Amino acid sequence: MVKYQEIANELRNQIQEGVYKAGEQLALEREMCEQYGVSRITIKKAVDQLVKDGLVVKRRGSGTFVKSLASEDVHDISMANQFSGFSKVFEGHEIATKVVRFDIIHPTAEVAEKLNITTDDFVYDIVRLRQVDGDPVVIEYTNMPIELIPGIKREVLEHSIYRYIEEQLHFKIQSAHRFIRALLPTPEEEELLRIDHGTMPILEVEQIAFLDDGRAFEYSKAHHRGDKQVFRVVSIR
Known part of the structure; x- marks a missing residue:
């Protein structure tokens, strides 16, 4: 750096x-x-x-x-820059995490390209449902290279992956590239997020997250309930 x-x-x-x-x-x-x-x-x-x-x-x-800036705006700025993670952003609230899937797989060509690895490498394939104060908020679909982020276990997934990366692996999370779009949820997502069929879109946040040495450590797509998340942006001329 x-x-x-x-x-x-x-x-x-x-x-x-x-x-x-x-x-x-x-x-x-x-x-x-x-x-x-x-x-x-x-x-x-x-x-x-x-x-x-x-x-x-x-x-x-x-x-x-x-x-x-209002305190919530400062939290949103830090989240946008990936200094915090979900657990830190909603600190003070009751957070629950359901691990829907946790596998080790070879990445697809798309995921390998995003993470700058090969399809012969291995990645964690993680799906988690995150809840705040008892309400389902987001489903996270996450891939991370095992060689770069070793030792993730189910216990880590039930709490904070970012805290594990910074406190146990002693890496510094630096930044993320994000793309936000509106989608219709799948039937499984409607059930997990408690959305009545055909009544609400979801917000997809696709991101590639980087350590401070420039290595990509996460490729993910987070599907948020449209009524449970607000994204704030500060624009500077």
Whole structure:
């Protein structure tokens, strides 16, 4: 990882952990240059990344300030960047996970291409139903390369895969590419999500998630109940 990304990640974590609060000014560029021992160009690139993420705003002649976002928006931003995962996003709620399928298979050509592996490699083939406060919210269809993410057991699936990856494997989850579309649920999905037949579409979130060294560790499709999920986006000009 290049230096400006390391600095951007550290500042991002400080914002999300409340070290820098909403409306508070970040340290001046020259102060951060001294703190990190880098050039102003490097600091500028790090801050520009935070601007792009929607976490800070630059004010001409004044400096850079943390955006005043509602707490749920901050959670959504972190989820969109894949720093949290389902369990962290809904922290404080009663979360239940039903493992519908857990197999080890050879990936299809499509999945192999997404994960930058071959069809001779092995991946976990995981289907989970996630519930929040007793209500079914999303069905997750997940493939992960076993060679990169070893040791996943059913107990991990019943809790948080992302927590296992970060706390047990000591990897840093960095980012994800996401594509969102509306679909009609299958009869099985209608039953799992408690949707009356033909009454509601679902939102499919297709994603490829990456570690901080650029390796793809997850290809998934999450099928959300249309009335149980809101996706927020912060656009910066």
